[in-house]
Amino acid sequence: MAREATSKTHAMRALVELRKRITKGELPGGTRLFEVALAEDLQISRTPVREAMSRLAEEGLLERAPSGGFMVRSFAYADVLDTLELRGVLEGTAARLAAERGVSEAKLREITEIVRKLDEVFGDDPGEVDFEAYSELNSQFHDALAALPGSATFERELARVKSLPFASPSAFLPNEGRLSAFRRSLAVGQEQHRELVAAIAAREGARAEALAREHALAARRNLEYIFSSEHSMVTTVPGLELVAPAEK
Amino acid sequence: MAREATSKTHAMRALVELRKRITKGELPGGTRLFEVALAEDLQISRTPVREAMSRLAEEGLLERAPSGGFMVRSFAYADVLDTLELRGVLEGTAARLAAERGVSEAKLREITEIVRKLDEVFGDDPGEVDFEAYSELNSQFHDALAALPGSATFERELARVKSLPFASPSAFLPNEGRLSAFRRSLAVGQEQHRELVAAIAAREGARAEALAREHALAARRNLEYIFSSEHSMVTTVPGLELVAPAEK
DNA sequence: TCCGCAAAATTTGTATACATGACTGCGCCA
DNA sequence: TGGCGCAGTCATGTATACAAATTTTGCGGA
Numbered sequence: 001m002a003r004e005a006t007s008k009t010h011a012m013r014a015l016v017e018l019r020k021r022i023t024k025g026e027l028p029g030g031t032r033l034f035e036v037a038l039a040e041d042l043q044i045s046r047t048p049v050r051e052a053m054s055r056l057a058e059e060g061l062l063e064r065a066p067s068g069g070f071m072v073r074s075f076a077y078a079d080v081l082d083t084l085e086l087r088g089v090l091e092g093t094a095a096r097l098a099a100e101r102g103v104s105e106a107k108l109r110e111i112t113e114i115v116r117k118l119d120e121v122f123g124d125d126p127g128e129v130d131f132e133a134y135s136e137l138n139s140q141f142h143d144a145l146a147a148l149p150g151s152a153t154f155e156r157e158l159a160r161v162k163s164l165p166f167a168s169p170s171a172f173l174p175n176e177g178r179l180s181a182f183r184r185s186l187a188v189g190q191e192q193h194r195e196l197v198a199a200i201a202a203r204e205g206a207r208a209e210a211l212a213r214e215h216a217l218a219a220r221r222n223l224e225y226i227f228s229s230e231h232s233m234v235t236t237v238p239g240l241e242l243v244a245p246a247e248k
Numbered sequence: 249m250a251r252e253a254t255s256k257t258h259a260m261r262a263l264v265e266l267r268k269r270i271t272k273g274e275l276p277g278g279t280r281l282f283e284v285a286l287a288e289d290l291q292i293s294r295t296p297v298r299e300a301m302s303r304l305a306e307e308g309l310l311e312r313a314p315s316g317g318f319m320v321r322s323f324a325y326a327d328v329l330d331t332l333e334l335r336g337v338l339e340g341t342a343a344r345l346a347a348e349r350g351v352s353e354a355k356l357r358e359i360t361e362i363v364r365k366l367d368e369v370f371g372d373d374p375g376e377v378d379f380e381a382y383s384e385l386n387s388q389f390h391d392a393l394a395a396l397p398g399s400a401t402f403e404r405e406l407a408r409v410k411s412l413p414f415a416s417p418s419a420f421l422p423n424e425g426r427l428s429a430f431r432r433s434l435a436v437g438q439e440q441h442r443e444l445v446a447a448i449a450a451r452e453g454a455r456a457e458a459l460a461r462e463h464a465l466a467a468r469r470n471l472e473y474i475f476s477s478e479h480s481m482v483t484t485v486p487g488l489e490l491v492a493p494a495e496k
Numbered sequence: 497t498c499c500g501c502a503a504a505a506t507t508t509g510t511a512t513a514c515a516t517g518a519c520t521g522c523g524c525c526a
Numbered sequence: 527t528g529g530c531g532c533a534g535t536c537a538t539g540t541a542t543a544c545a546a547a548t549t550t551t552g553c554g555g556a
Contacts, residue, residue, distance in 0.1 A: 054302040082401035153330035
């Protein structure tokens with residue numbers, strides 16, 4: 001009955017709608033979601049709303065309240081940094097396993113092709129980078145990377161981590177004043193993509209792990225920089241209220 | 249409304265009952281779970297059954313079937329090995345972070361106390377080790393380890409991985425003929441516990457990471473040994489049918 | 497005998513009514 | 527005035543009827 005991302009059932013429509021509202025920031029972290037209110041809003045009954053919330057809990061966007069019901073998971077600053085650290089560790093391991101186990105020609109061609117397309121995005125015009133296209137291709141690259149070791153376990157866990165709104169390196173977009181610096185950091189990342197694929201192809205496990213980990217940690221450092229100094233210079237991902245210190 | 253593990257609502261009772269049946273092996277991997285059948289069996293309606301299955305999917309014991317419904321997640325041999333690898337990576341990172349960030353005296357005392365209790369289990373009688381008590385204490389040790397970095401993210405992910413029935417090193421118990429060898433491997437593990445705590449206390453991040461990773465990978469090698477040579481010598485965890493090669 | 501199609505059976509999806517537990521605020525009593 | 531308790535409200539838990547979709551089965555024809 002249930003199809004894929006393209007909503008077919010009511011529960012699926014509710015799922016994508018809720019996910020959109022959360023990642024767009026309309027529902028800040030900590031917000032409690034009431035079944036009746038959402039059901040009315042979406043013109044459906046409580047049952048599919050419940051179903052959708054349950055799936056979002058699986059994704060990690062919602063968490064179950066102690067006394068029943070769901071609330072939007074809120075991410076403190078430390079949580080975000082830790083998630084990026086986790087992403088680095090997992091992708092590093094995926095890269096190492098891929099290198100150790102070897103990768104089929106087809107898979108290698110596939111991920112190489114993605115890197116080539118990323119080159120295109122940069123090459124067209126030095127001044128104007130299509131960040132939308134970059135983000136999409138970058139996401140594809142990391143999906144392909146997760147699939148390289150042929151391990152359902154790692155692919156599964158990486159999918160979980162990647163689904164978090166801020167886990168992607170491209171979650172943080174620059175404002176006007178920082179465009180060139182941002183573009184430069186993307187270029188560095190692209191060079192890392194290239195080296196990473198080469199290391200996996202050469203079956204250099206340790207090097208592949210280090211490169212992948214470093215690649216993810218760059219996003220972490222970027223976020224730390226944004227926060228520590230002049231965070232007005234960069235617009236962050238919507239829907240993410242970064243609570244710096246305060247509560248643990 | 250919902251309490252904790254101790255079933256209060258129907259959904260909670262169904263949850264613990266289903267989890268028991270899965271981990272006991274009464275429901276082998278790949279089994280599809282039908283709401284109506286379970287509802288009749290448990291003398292409740294479909295709704296709480298659905299709720300329970302949804303939670304089990306969050307835990308990773310069930311997976312959603314493509315056309316709706318749930319099935320018991322089946323773990324091929326490779327999946328099990330990968331999960332142990334994943335556990336090693338995550339615990340290694342947790343240990344490293346704990347060492348890098350430093351750990352409060354209280355937490356350090358707590359985990360040291362667990363190690364001491366583990367010593368007791370071994371010390372009482374060289375011939376007779378209480379595997380039940382060992383398993384419980386060992387679980388406590390790894391819970392405490394996951395909590396050391398003070399990171400909700402890593403604690404959460406480690407809890408996920410640990411909940412899988414075979415992810416624990418103590419999931420594989422020996423039969424009569426291999427008791428002494430098994431006991432010896434536990435002693436090695438205990439020594440690793442001790443070294444790990446020392447490394448974290450000394451804030452040696454790299455060493456702590458390596459030790460924790462090695463500790464988990466020992467379980468992996470143990471499983472590989474069981475499978476590669478004479479697996480009749482050791483009884484594995486119930487409810488886990490290890491499909492060696494065959495389908496990928 | 498095998499293939500395809502259609503109908504029936506099975507199973508999940510959805511709506512809804514009702515039950516029960518949690519929370520809030522008001523009032524009473526000390 | 528402050529605290530305790532009770533009742534009403536609100537949100538979730540549960541049961542159940544019905545709808546939609548998927549799967550299976552059986553029949554007919556090539």
